Amino acid sequence: MSELLRVENLKKYFKTPSGFLHAVDDLSFSINRGETLGVVGESGCGKSTLGRCIVHLLEPTAGKIFFEGADITYLSGEKLKESRKDLQMIFQDPFSSLNPRMTVKSIIMEPMLIHNMHGGDKAKQEQEVLRLMETVGLAERLADSYPHELDGGRRQRIGIARALALEPKLIVCDEPVSALDVSIQAQILNLMQDLQEERGLTYMFITHDLSVVKHISDNICVMYLGVLVEQSSSEKLFEKQYHPYTQALLSAIPVPKLNAKRERILLKGEITSPINPAPGCRFAPRCLYAKQECFQVQPELKELEPDHYVACHLY
Numbered sequence: 648m649s650e651l652l653r654v655e656n657l658k659k660y661f662k663t664p665s666g667f668l669h670a671v672d673d674l675s676f677s678i679n680r681g682e683t684l685g686v687v688g689e690s691g692c693g694k695s696t697l698g699r700c701i702v703h704l705l706e707p708t709a710g711k712i713f714f715e716g717a718d719i720t721y722l723s724g725e726k727l728k729e730s731r732k733d734l735q736m737i738f739q740d741p742f743s744s745l746n747p748r749m750t751v752k753s754i755i756m757e758p759m760l761i762h763n764m765h766g767g768d769k770a771k772q773e774q775e776v777l778r779l780m781e782t783v784g785l786a787e788r789l790a791d792s793y794p795h796e797l798d799g800g801r802r803q804r805i806g807i808a809r810a811l812a813l814e815p816k817l818i819v820c821d822e823p824v825s826a827l828d829v830s831i832q833a834q835i836l837n838l839m840q841d842l843q844e845e846r847g848l849t850y851m852f853i854t855h856d857l858s859v860v861k862h863i864s865d866n867i868c869v870m871y872l873g874v875l876v877e878q879s880s881s882e883k884l885f886e887k888q889y890h891p892y893t894q895a896l897l898s899a900i901p902v903p904k905l906n907a908k909r910e911r912i913l914l915k916g917e918i919t920s921p922i923n924p925a926p927g928c929r930f931a932p933r934c935l936y937a938k939q940e941c942f943q944v945q946p947e948l949k950e951l952e953p954d955h956y957v958a959c960h961l962y
Contacts, residue, residue, distance in 0.1 A: 648679035648680050648681060648682065649679065649680050650677050650678070650679055650680075650716075651678055651679060651680045651714070651715060651816060651817060651849050652677060652678045652701070652712070652713070652714055652817055652849070652851075653676075653677040653678075653711075653712075653713040654674060654675060654676055654677070654701070654710070654711070654712055654713075655675050655710055655711040655712075655713070656673050656674070656675055656709065656710040656711065657671055657673070657674045657675070657697070657700060657707055657709075657710035657711070657712065658671060658672055658673055658674075658707060658708045658709040658710050659671040659693075659696050659697075659700050659705060659707050659708050660708045663922055665922050665923070666922045666923035667922065667923060668921050668922050669872075669873045669921050669922075669923075669924055670693045670696040670873055670921065671693045671696050671697050671700065671707075671873050672693075672873040672874050672924075673710075673874065674697065674710075674868075674870075674874070674875050675875075675948075676868055676875070676878060678817070678849055678851060678866075679849075679865075680816075680847070680849055681843070681847050681848070681849055682849060682850075682865040682866065683843070683849070683850040683851075683852050683863055683864045683865050683866075684850070684851050684852065684864065684865070684866050684867070684868065685852045685853075685854065685860035685863065685864030685866070685867040685868070685881065686698075686851060686852065686853045686854075686867075686868050686870060687854060687855060687857060687860050687867060687868070687869055687870070687896065688855065688869060688870035688871055688896075689855055689871075689896075690855060691872075691921075692870045692871055692872055692873065693870055693872070693873040693921075694821075694853040694854075694855075694870055695739070695821050695822075695853060697853075697870075698736065698819040698821050698851060698853050699736075699819075699821075700712070701734065701817075701819055701851065702734045702735070702736045702819050703719075703722060703727060703730065703734070704736070706721065707720060714730070714733065714734070714817070715733075715816075728761075728762075731758075731762070731813065732762060732813045732814070732815065733815050733816045733817060734815060734816075734817050734819070735810040735811075735813060735815040735817075735818050735819070736810065736818065736819045736820075736821060737803075737806050737807055737810050737818060737819070737820045737821065737823045738806060738821055738823075739821045739822040739823065739825060739826065740826055741799055741802035741803035741805070741806050741823075741826060741827075742794060742795075742799070742802055744806060745794040745802060745805060745806065746794075747793065747794055747795055748793075749793075749794075750790065750791050750792060750793060751780070751785065751789050751790055751791070751792050751793075751794075751797075751805055752773070752776050752790040752791060754794075754805055754809055755776045755779055755780070755805065755808045755809050755812055756772055756773070756776050756812070757809070758809060758812045758813050759772045759775065759776075759812055759813070760772070762813060764812070764813065775812070776790070776808075776812075777790065779808040779811055779812060780808060782808070782811070782842070783804040783805075783807050783808045783811070783838060783842075784804055784834075784838060785801060785804050785805065785808065789801070799826055799827050799828070799831065800827055800828075800831035800834065800835065803823060803824070803826075803827060803831075803835055804835070804838070806823070807823075807835075807838070807839070807842075811842070811846075814846075815848070816848070816849060817848075817849045817850075817851065818848060818849070818850055818851075819850075819851045819853070820839070820850055820851065820852045820853060821853045822853055822854050822855070823835065823839075823852075824836060824854075824856075824859065825854065825855075825856065832859070836859065836862060836863055839863070840863060850863075852864060857896060857897060857899075857900050858900055858901075860881070861881055861885055864881045865880065865881060866878070866879065866880050866881060867879065867880070867881050867884050869884075869890065869892065869893050869896070871892050871929060871930050872918070872919060872921050872924070872929040872930075873921055873924075873929075874929060874945075874958065875948055875956075875958065876890045876892050876893065876930065876957070876958050876959070877889060877890040877892075877893045877955075877956065877957050877958070878948065878955075878956040878957075879952075879954060879955035879956065880954060880955075883952070883954070883955050884955075885897070887955075889951060889955070889957040889959060889961075889962060890930075890957050890958070890959050891912075891930065891934050891935060891936055891959070891961075892930050892933075892934075894912055895912040895913075895914050898910060898911050898912040899911065899912075912935075914933045915933065916932045916933040917932050917933075918932070918933065919931075919932055925942075926943060926944065926945060927941055927942040927943050927944060927945055928941045928942070928944075928945060928946055928958075928959070928960065929945075936961055938960065940960050941960050944960070945958075946958040946959050946960050949962070
């Protein structure tokens with residue numbers, strides 16, 4: 648498959664009274680057309696910031712973002728507006744990301760109006776809104792409803808329909824099912840996979856739920872405090888984890904069988920501050936295998952097996 652998105656040495660720092668917060672620190676990866684890249688890690692590791700940098704809701708501090716071979720790192724004006732057609736985002740909270748004063752129909756139609764889709768023909772745009780509502784499983788009778796009148800699952804379907812309105816090539820999904828009940832989560836995930844097959848969509852799927860990421864992802868990046876610690880195909884990662892943090896993450900997945908046993912790895916120690924972090928591995932203070940080198944030198948991401956990369960001094 649051909650490469651759609653490539654990120655090289657991306658950094659995003661935020662200035663604070665105490666120094667610079669390293670939210671995303673020197674990340675590199677790529678996503679192929681029609682595939683799903685899962686980005687996992689605990690809350691505060693920089694997953695959402697990474698997604699927002701890619702769709703230009705935040706401007707990166709340094710690094711490069713290439714989309715279809717073109718450098719889109721710093722866009723503004725008409726070029727930024729044009730990129731919105733190809734790069735869309737589904738937000739985590741399906742309530743706060745929707746305008747409470749707009750109806751379902753007007754929320755989905757808004758991107759079409761901004762980008763003058765369908766030649767600005769209002770009748771065609773309304774027809775497309777109803778088609779999108781049917782596609783994501785929203786009844787036509789809800790077109791004039793407001794977000795507060797609907798449950799979480801339906802609100803998230805509105806967010807998906809809005810993201811699809813411009814027929815994008817890449818959708819950044821920022822924990823799109825974390826606020827939903829388990830039964831609704833499954834419906835939304837199945838819907839997203841069906842849409843991917845039908846429309847050839849490419850997803851960057853941000854989550855901290857490893858059971859979800861296993862279900863939907865082709866490849867997985869594991870983040871810890873702004874850095875990439877492990878990267879491989881979904882199949883390989885669930886077969887063998889090299890980084891101690893990834894091992895701890897997977898040990899926390901509940902085991903469904905009554906008699907099944909899995910040794911739970913409990914992490915101890917203080918979490919490193921992301922503000923002006925000291926040299927060395929950021930996971931070292933919580934790592935069971937940390938040695939002196941881990942506190943002095945930041946490990947580089949190295950290929951241990953074909954397409955399986957790990958940043959750890961143990962290897």
